[in-house]
Amino acid sequence: MxxxxxxxxxxxxxxxxxxxxxxxxxxxxxxxxxxxxxxxxxxxxxxxxxxxxxxxxxxxxxxxxxxxxxxxxxxxxxxxxxxxxxxxxxxxxxxIAEASLYLASMLAARFSVVTVLPRIKTMLEELVDSYGMSRRVVNIRTTPLSVLDFEKDPERGMKMLEEEGEKAVSEDNAEAILLGCAGMADFADKLEEKLGVPVIDGVVxxxxxxxxxxxxxxxxxxxxxxxxxxxxxxxxxxxxxxxxxxxx
Missing domain, CATH: 3.40.50.12500 (Rossmann fold)
Known part of the structure; x- marks a missing residue:
């Protein structure tokens, strides 16, 4: 196909x-x-x-x-x-957001999204609600990095995602993490290993x-x-x- x-x-x-x-x-x-x-x-x-x-x-x-x-x-x-x-x-x-939310709902009771700039939080809250997932998504966490910052400085991007992912697990009680940008795919496996919960890339x-x-x-x-x-x-x-x- x-x-x-x-x-x-x-x-x-x-x-x-x-x-x-x-x-x-x-x-x-x-x-x-x-x-x-x-x-x-x-x-x-x-x-x-x-x-x-x-x-x-x-x-x-x-x-x-x-x-x-x-x-x-x-x-x-x-x-x-x-x-x-x-x-x-x-x-x-x-x-990819729809796919990641549906997949996460089969793997965990509650989950958080980690994404890019703070201004996108409201957009994603509305998107999550449109898919009927507001009760399942406990938080949408942002980083100070733009989409292109993750492309330019992946090491810093990984650090930001790890920090917010750890907070999602410890503070949100999130049982899975969704990566809220298509440019974050390369970080999923390493984050899952570090955080000990499913980390879902929407492209995959x-x-x-x-x-x-x-x-x-x-x-x-x-x-x-x-x-x-x-x-x-x-x-x-x-x-x-x-x-x-x-x-x-």
């Missing part, structure tokens, strides 16, 4: 790290196609960044329909564009869920909510999206 893993930001170094994590989890017979959109922010750390990344994500989904893709993974912890992406394909589309979780859904032969329901968008005119920068989205 072919799984397209979309990094919604345009930092190619981060996409390469995401590709490595995805391939490390995928089966030998699974082809991973890791991409960044041609348009969008270099990192996603605000509502503004997130919303402006969505057209690029949708465009990559539309391209994937012509590339023979069997499933998609949106590799940003805000799951930007996830619901809209499900409208333009009948293939499974998995968000997303790939395994995508594989499982394809194996089960399931597709996105087109009955009502996620049916293909109605054909209509879009103008300005979005003038090509109307005809492309309503392909069925």
């Amino acid at each position: 072919k799984i397209k893993v979309i990094n919604p930001n345009t930092t190619l170094e981060m996409t390469e790290g995401i590709e490595h994590a995805a391939k490390s989890a995928a089966r030998p017979d699974t082809q991973i196609l890791a991409v960044s959109p041609k348009m969008g922010p270099i990192s996603i750390e605000s509502y503004y960044d997130e919303y402006l990344s969505i057209p690029g994500v949708i465009e990559e989904i539309i391209k994937g329909e012509k590339e023979g893709v069997d499933a998609y993974v949106i590799a940003c912890y805000g799951d930007p564009g996830l619901q809209a992406a499900r409208e333009v394909t009948d293939k499974p589309v998995v968000g 979780a997303g790939v395994k869920f995508a594989e499982s859904i394809v194996d089960l032969g399931k597709k996105t329901s087109k009955l009502k909510t996620y049916k293909y968008p109605e054909k209509k005119e879009y103008t300005g920068l979005l003038d090509t999206f109307g005809d492309q989205a309503a392909v069925k």
Whole structure:
């Protein structure tokens, strides 16, 4: 099968790290196609960044329909564009936050998220609530580092994650830790060894869920909510999206 893993930001170094994590989890017979959109922010750390990344994500989904893709993974912890992406394909589309939360709920009663800058906390609280996981997530812990800081200084990034992870276990009584950024994949195994609880990277979780859904032969329901968008005119920068989205 072919799984397209979309990094919604345009930092190619981060996409390469995401590709490595995805391939490390995928089966030998699974082809991973890791991409960044041609348009969008270099990192996603605000509502503004997130919303402006969505057209690029949708465009990559539309391209994937012509590339023979069997499933998609949106590799940003805000799951930007996830619901809209499900409208333009009948293939499974998995968000890495959604996947990590569902996986954690099967492994632990309560868990904490460790993520990037403090400003993202409210965004993730709202996301967690939208997935019905507010009672399971005991805390969302932030670090002083941006998304790109983890790319530039992984040693410091590991130190910050370890510090917040230890607090999550000792102060939050978290029984698992979720890494709240797609660029944190390389830290998961070392953190799990140090903290003594499951540490879940969303990219890995997303790939395994995508594989499982394809194996089960399931597709996105087109009955009502996620049916293909109605054909209509879009103008300005979005003038090509109307005809492309309503392909069925």
